[in-house]
Amino acid sequence: MTHEPFDTEAAAYALGALEGEQLARFETHLAEGCARCLAALREAGDMAVVLAADAAPAVPPTAVREALLRRVAAEASPARRQAESARWWTSWATAAAAAVLVAALGGLFVQGRYEPRLAALGRETAALKEELERQARALGQRQADAAIAQMLRDPATRVLTLRGAGPIPTAEARLLWQQEAGGWLVVTNLPPAGAGNAYELWTISGGRPTPAGVFNVDASGRATHRVEPVAQAVDVFAVTVEPEAGVAAPTGPIVLASR
Ligand SMILES: [Zn+2]
CATH class of the missing domain: 2.60.40 (Immunoglobulin-like)
Structure with a gap:
């Protein structure tokens, strides 16, 4: 199994929008101390993880694991179960909110991965454009000089x-x-x-x-x-x-x- 699904689930988890089997699977994965998901949660501003990670920044941090296990317990509380079986639109609304956050986080991931490359490409393109413009100016000036020389030879000028x-x-x-x-x-x-x-x-x-x-x-x-x-x-x-x-x-x- 690739890590890909966890990338989006991390975003949904940070919003408290993961449900049932998906939630259990993701929290098991987190409890194993996945640095990538912890980083994603930190990005998403999951305060429990931020505080725990700050207290023990080494990986795998026991404090983080404990914080997560506490969260697992809290999420699995009867109140939570009741909420999970609430009217259908509740889960629809959280899913919609999660989709928005996933899209935003997806943007962050893409930025993190491709921004340096895009920046380098942008610099190369700018340099090339500048050189082409310089050549065009030189060519334009040569053409102007030729046209001017021709006009100077013309007695009608x-x-x-x-x-x-x-x-x-x-x-x-x-x-x-x-x-x-x-x-x-x-x-x-x-x-x-x-x-x-x-x-x-x-x-x-x-x-x-x-x-x-x-x-x-x-x-x-x-x-x-x-x-x-x-x-x-x-x-x-x-x-x-x-x-x-x-x-x-x-x-x-x-x-x-x-x-
Ligand atoms: Zn992970």
Whole structure:
């Protein structure tokens, strides 16, 4: 016989929900001094066992055995027998309560066994994800560099300068721009936007700002941001500080602006 059934019975026992033959079998098993079941009962907060085990922590502890035997006697008392023969719903209710506790304890067992492995797996996955993201950034930067080089060779490309405005006067950016093809914004000397924030680019046509994407700078204050083409001729390009998800209309201070 495997130990498996005792794992769940220990939980039910702690709740006083074991009955009849099952109860007798489990208490016989406990009285033999099973360390695993004692540990499970301790987990479940069975005070009799906790106190006894604390008094004599060596295994097999006589004190524990005595405590259990006292409990066997108490459980087998006439009052208990009467309770056992009570209306059917009493045992149904205790069984239901036991099922809840068994489920909770089952969770604890699974946690104890698998948590270290899951944690290790989680660390490996996080490291792998980080490396993939680093590679993706490097690839994205190479693709951006190639696209920028191509735009620079194209005589149709306009090169606009955005100057630091308001709170960050040292910031600077170049915008390689073609009305029909869009372009690239290359930013330097811009400090990080701060936790929960990002920079948002706006194309302003006829006094109306239209969102042109959010970006963040790297540790050295640089950013390369792809700008999609727009239908209307753009009068001004501007960058504001906004919540990182971006907003539909500018709310934060302008930190970069063309003209
Ligand atoms: Zn056991």
